[in-house]
Amino acid sequence: MTTIADPMGFLLFTKGPLFNIAIAIFALGLAARLAEILLLGRRPNFAEPRAGEWLPGLRTVVTRTLPDPGTFKRAPFNVLTGLIWHVGFLVALLLFIPHIELIKGLFGVSWPGLPNPFVDLVTAVTLVALAATLVHRLTHPVKKRLSTIEDYLIWAVTFLVVLTGYLAYNRLINPYPLALGLHILTAELFLILLPFTKLTHIFTVFIARWYNGASFGRRGVQS
Amino acid sequence: MSALSSIPVRVQSVSHGTANCGNAVPILHEVRHALERLIATGEGTQIDLNAIPFGPEDEAHLLAVLGVGEVRATIDALGPTHVQETAIPGVWLIDYRITEDQRLALHLDIGDIPEILRTQRQDLDTALTTLDARLTRAQGGAQFES
Amino acid sequence: MTTTKHRVGEHLRDQGVSRRAFLKFCTASASLMALPPGLIPAMAAALEQARRPSVIWLSFQECTGCTESLTRSHAPTVEDLILEMISLDYHHTLQAAAGEAAEAAREQAMKDNFGKYLLIVDGSLPGPDANPGYSTIAGVSNYAMLMEAVEGAAAVIAVGTCAAFGGLPEAAPNPTGAVAVMDLIKNKPLVNVSGCPPVPMVITGVLAHYLAFGRLPERDAYHRPLAFFGQSIHDRCYRRPFYDKGLFAETFDDEGARAGWCLYRLGCKGPSTYNACATMRWNAGTSWPIEAGHPCLGCSEPRFWDAGSFYAPLSVPTDLSSSRILTAGAAGALVGGTVATLARRTVATAATSRQPVTADELEQTL
Numbered sequence: 001m002t003t004i005a006d007p008m009g010f011l012l013f014t015k016g017p018l019f020n021i022a023i024a025i026f027a028l029g030l031a032a033r034l035a036e037i038l039l040l041g042r043r044p045n046f047a048e049p050r051a052g053e054w055l056p057g058l059r060t061v062v063t064r065t066l067p068d069p070g071t072f073k074r075a076p077f078n079v080l081t082g083l084i085w086h087v088g089f090l091v092a093l094l095l096f097i098p099h100i101e102l103i104k105g106l107f108g109v110s111w112p113g114l115p116n117p118f119v120d121l122v123t124a125v126t127l128v129a130l131a132a133t134l135v136h137r138l139t140h141p142v143k144k145r146l147s148t149i150e151d152y153l154i155w156a157v158t159f160l161v162v163l164t165g166y167l168a169y170n171r172l173i174n175p176y177p178l179a180l181g182l183h184i185l186t187a188e189l190f191l192i193l194l195p196f197t198k199l200t201h202i203f204t205v206f207i208a209r210w211y212n213g214a215s216f217g218r219r220g221v222q223s
Numbered sequence: 224m225s226a227l228s229s230i231p232v233r234v235q236s237v238s239h240g241t242a243n244c245g246n247a248v249p250i251l252h253e254v255r256h257a258l259e260r261l262i263a264t265g266e267g268t269q270i271d272l273n274a275i276p277f278g279p280e281d282e283a284h285l286l287a288v289l290g291v292g293e294v295r296a297t298i299d300a301l302g303p304t305h306v307q308e309t310a311i312p313g314v315w316l317i318d319y320r321i322t323e324d325q326r327l328a329l330h331l332d333i334g335d336i337p338e339i340l341r342t343q344r345q346d347l348d349t350a351l352t353t354l355d356a357r358l359t360r361a362q363g364g365a366q367f368e369s
Numbered sequence: 370m371t372t373t374k375h376r377v378g379e380h381l382r383d384q385g386v387s388r389r390a391f392l393k394f395c396t397a398s399a400s401l402m403a404l405p406p407g408l409i410p411a412m413a414a415a416l417e418q419a420r421r422p423s424v425i426w427l428s429f430q431e432c433t434g435c436t437e438s439l440t441r442s443h444a445p446t447v448e449d450l451i452l453e454m455i456s457l458d459y460h461h462t463l464q465a466a467a468g469e470a471a472e473a474a475r476e477q478a479m480k481d482n483f484g485k486y487l488l489i490v491d492g493s494l495p496g497p498d499a500n501p502g503y504s505t506i507a508g509v510s511n512y513a514m515l516m517e518a519v520e521g522a523a524a525v526i527a528v529g530t531c532a533a534f535g536g537l538p539e540a541a542p543n544p545t546g547a548v549a550v551m552d553l554i555k556n557k558p559l560v561n562v563s564g565c566p567p568v569p570m571v572i573t574g575v576l577a578h579y580l581a582f583g584r585l586p587e588r589d590a591y592h593r594p595l596a597f598f599g600q601s602i603h604d605r606c607y608r609r610p611f612y613d614k615g616l617f618a619e620t621f622d623d624e625g626a627r628a629g630w631c632l633y634r635l636g637c638k639g640p641s642t643y644n645a646c647a648t649m650r651w652n653a654g655t656s657w658p659i660e661a662g663h664p665c666l667g668c669s670e671p672r673f674w675d676a677g678s679f680y681a682p683l684s685v686p687t688d689l690s691s692s693r694i695l696t697a698g699a700a701g702a703l704v705g706g707t708v709a710t711l712a713r714r715t716v717a718t719a720a721t722s723r724q725p726v727t728a729d730e731l732e733q734t735l
Contacts, residue, residue: 007590008671011641012687015677019686020693027694028701035705040712097615098684101634105685106694115615175590176601176641177670180683245610269406271399276647278607278629279660300390319393325653327393328400339396343388 007178014184022188023106029195030203037204050220060213061206077136081129088126089162092119116169123166130159154197160186246277247285250331254289254314257333261313267334282329289314296340302327306337377454377580378417391417398451398581401574403596403645412581419454419580423482424489425475425518426460429511430504430538430547431492435529436462438566439573451573454580455487461506472507479521487579488522490515490550493531493538497553499546515553524558524585527551528572530668533561533591540674551592560585561592565668568649571597591671593643602639602665605647608632626662636680638667 067079093099097113104110113119134155137143164183166172173179193199201208216222250270257268272282290310298304302321309316315337319327332338381391395413399406428436440463457463458478459471466474478486494511495503501510519525527550530536538547551559562571575594578586586594603609611617611631618626618635631637642665646657659665664680667673677687
């Protein structure tokens with residue numbers, strides 16, 4: 001009610017009604033996707049299993065997460081920048097104290113965080129790595145042709161979440177409520193897009209990796 | 224005070240170490256830079272300690288490091304102002320207070336002599352007239368209080 | 370009026386204030402205004418030549434806390450000097466006159482100093498579309514009185530969060546239709562001195578600035594003087610090193626709270642709050658909320674009353690409900706389950722209605 005350009009009103013909107021809408025869409029969309037994937041399952045395999053599923057499944061979860069030497073030799077840039085920004089993103093997301101407070105507020109679980117200047121440094125590195133991935137995607141002849149609008153969309157929303165967080169923490173946008181509001185807004189966009197785009201891999205990646213290993217294991221193939 | 228002291232509050236002392244005087248050290252470095260400038264160019268610097276976000280122990284820590292020097296003066300104008308040279312020559316501590324002895328401002332003055340100690344040019348305008356008036360009265364055999 | 374022509378310098382010399390005392394006064398004022406000490410000589414020169422302005426103080430939907438704060442500011446000598454440099458012609462709580470005599474004093478001052486007086490407002494007021502009966506003075510609605518008084522004002526100072534942003538009266542559901550002064554006044558220089566109440570020295574600091582420089586100080590996007598509101602509580606907080614190290618008080622009585630660690634997790638709004646508490650402090654410079662172990666409430670910011678719990682960390686949404694997430698998740702699982710069932714049924718139907726096809730038949734369809 002105070003002024004038209006009201007940063008505090010904007011922040012309260014992103015922290016209040018918009019957050020509720022975003023988290024509801026996220027929860028609904030993600031549960032729908034996961035339920036669909038898990039309930040559909042795979043065609044029943046009537047062949048007698050040659051070995052166990054669980055151990056090879058878990059093994060691939062680990063081995064496919066660590067960069068293997070062959071891939072690294074073929075595409076060192078992809079492996080290195082990909083690893084750097086994924087780790088950086090997770091550190092900023094899960095070990096920054098204000099984020100831990102948010103998770104604690106939502107789910108009641110918490111864990112120790114990292115000192116802020118360290119998270120700040122990691123965030124800066126993440127931003128540089130993310131920018132490098134875009135440049136690479138735009139200049140690499142094969143990647144360029146493979147990329148779809150969705151790829152650029154999820155790159156943009158990921159980059160913006162990290163960028164606005166960095167700008168807000170370092171107070172590079174004034175006033176601060178606007179900076180924080182923008183960060184929360186982009187995070188909400190991220191949450192809304194997550195279940196309906198490739199971003200779902202955050203939740204399906206380990207299921208997929210486990211499934212691969214389990215399938216190999218069942219057939220007695222080395223995973 | 225009797226009412227206050229009858230409330231059974233026990234103040235628990237906590238050893239802060241140097242944790243609560245984290246802002247004193249940067250000021251000491253600022254003083255060092257100001258001293259270098261004074262030595263090189265003769266230019267003085269004033270630092271307003273009220274404008275610094277001090278923790279409970281910052282001020283005591285700062286003053287302890289600076290120490291106490293040779294000169295001490297009190298100016299009686301709009302309440303007392305205490306000027307104290309610190310153990311570091313050229314670094315003065317000026318404590319501006321009102322008559323109720325509450326602090327108005329606390330400055331560090333890095334220079335030869337704080338400006339407020341000098342005779343003021345504007346006051347000199349009245350110096351001759353004051354002296355002449357007193358001379359006339361002295362010749363008339365008057366007594367002076369101050 | 371001869372008194373308004375009086376220069377501050379002459380006025381003080383007539384009262385036997387020496388040059389050193391004047392310099393000391395300037396030092397104290399510069400410290401109030403957070404000006405660097407190097408500016409004191411320039412300020413002394415300007416203040417010598419300053420004129421005493423007439424001040425009209427209007428109190429609307431307020432609790433008098435702002436006036437209480439001002440009259441309890443910690444340096445009586447300097448405050449007295451500043452207040453002596455203005456001519457406070459109307460303030461219905463402080464003035465001796467009452468009733469019609471008080472209103473007459475206001476009208477007289479407005480007439481005599483038209484175009485030159487300072488208008489100070491504390492409290493919000495029912496807006497032009499609201500029922501004016503919620504707040505009146507001498508039978509005049511707050512809105513009408515403000516609009517009349519602002520006509521001849523040289524500048525407007527909105528004192529306190531209610532006047533600056535609407536404050537408590539404007540909090541949801543805002544029964545009186547309260548608005549801030551800046552919502553109504555667009556064509557006059559305006560400064561907001563927010564806070565509930567504002568730091569007293571900030572009120573006098575703005576006055577001293579107006580006296581010394583003849584204009585309002587530099588302001589931020591909310592029209593607040595940058596000298597006092599230029600940096601967040603968080604950036605000026607002596608507990609900031611603990612925030613940076615990740616050392617937080619988890620409850621009000623744990624080890625961290627006793628050791629004076631950061632209060633972020635206890636709901637401190639310092640990062641989003643701009644005010645001078647961290648350097649100017651309260652009660653004669655004794656302490657301030659964070660030093661006393663309580664998180665900042667953010668009282669100098671718009672909508673502070675509606676910005677969620679005072680004790681919830683800044684990053685936590687204002688309207689948290691994990692049951693809502695669970696409901697949404699359950700609904701999502703239901704949707705996903707339905708989709709999966711439908712898909713299975715489609716596959717099963719397709720399997721039952723499948724007809725064998727020969728290679729020749731396929732060739733024909735090509």
